[in-house]
Amino acid sequence: MKYKTIKEQNSMRLDKFLVEKTGNTRNQIQNQIKKGLIEIDGSVVKANYKLKEDEVIVIKKEKIKKIEKEIKGLPEIKIIEETEEFIVIDKPAGLIVHGGDQVKEKTLVDIILKKWPEIGKVGEDPARPGIVHRLDKEVSGLMVIARTEASFENLKKQFQERSIVKNYIALVYKRILKDLDEINFKIKRSNQGFKMAAIPTTIKGKKSTEGRYAVTHFDVIKKLINYTLLSVKIITGRTHQIRVHLSAYGHPVVGDGLYAKREQKNKNEKLQLGRIFLFANSLEFKNLDGEKVSFEIEMPEKLKELLDKVK
DSSP, rough: EEOOOOOTTTOOOOOHHHHHHHOOOOOHHHHHHTTEEEETTEEEETOOBBBBBTOEEEEEOOOOOOEEOSTTTOOOOOEEEEEESSEEEEEEEOOOOOOOOOOOOOOOOOHHHHHHHHHHHHOOOOOOTTOOOOOOTEEEEEEESSSSSHHHHHHHHHHTTTTSSSEEEOOOOOOOOSSEEEEEEEEEETTTSSSSEESEEETTEEOOOOOOOOOOOEEEEOOSEEEEEEEEESOOOOHHHHHHHHHHTTEEETTTTTTOHHHHHHHHHHHHHHHHHEEEEEEEEETTTTTTTEEEEEEEHHHHHHHHHHH
């Protein structure tokens, strides 16, 4: 990406100029400058550099780093952003976030502690150091992990206040007629124990008092004959919320065997996706300086390939 300065931009700070041109936050621009990804006439300069007329500013495409495969058999983790206060990663499908009584496999936390052992002291639970939110095992996408106690408290507060913006992309079965909608069924743990259940607003004519408040918004990206591609935003963060809500809405997520009906389970087997067609594609929150930082990733190749095949 290239920009050429004009006379009216004389003496403007480089970071301010790029905030206006790119729409990124000053924090994001300054991080790119520190990494040497922004040059003026072939030279790396500081964020407070004062521009001159007819200078050429080049923004290099950042190569996303990957955590080495330090634990055999575990997938690589893409690091989207690494700062002194937090790390933003792209969690792959097939990797559980943290351990528990019934978890015997290696987890995201195991990988994180190999790379950043100091995170082991961050947070309230030694089994979930630095973890302020989760993604289901077969769901991929953006996660933020706190590197310091101050960052942990800052992020935890934003999640509690529901001010963090999380967006997901999902492919669901059947064509949805509406262009957008809100799903607000309450959610509780199913009698089966290992899954969640959506509770109707009324049961036998009486207002239901069971379950926890949950709200999911969706906008239709693309309508196919037998499927619908959705942009999904959750206001609350209940266990399996998107999956259980969309299933209760009559449109289970492709690849989700837990909340699909028999017909969709059979289709899942034929598609052989090996994961759920759901990923967290964007994330926005405030850092310790109170600045909004936002991140966005593209659809994983495996999901793109399936989307090109289905009708």
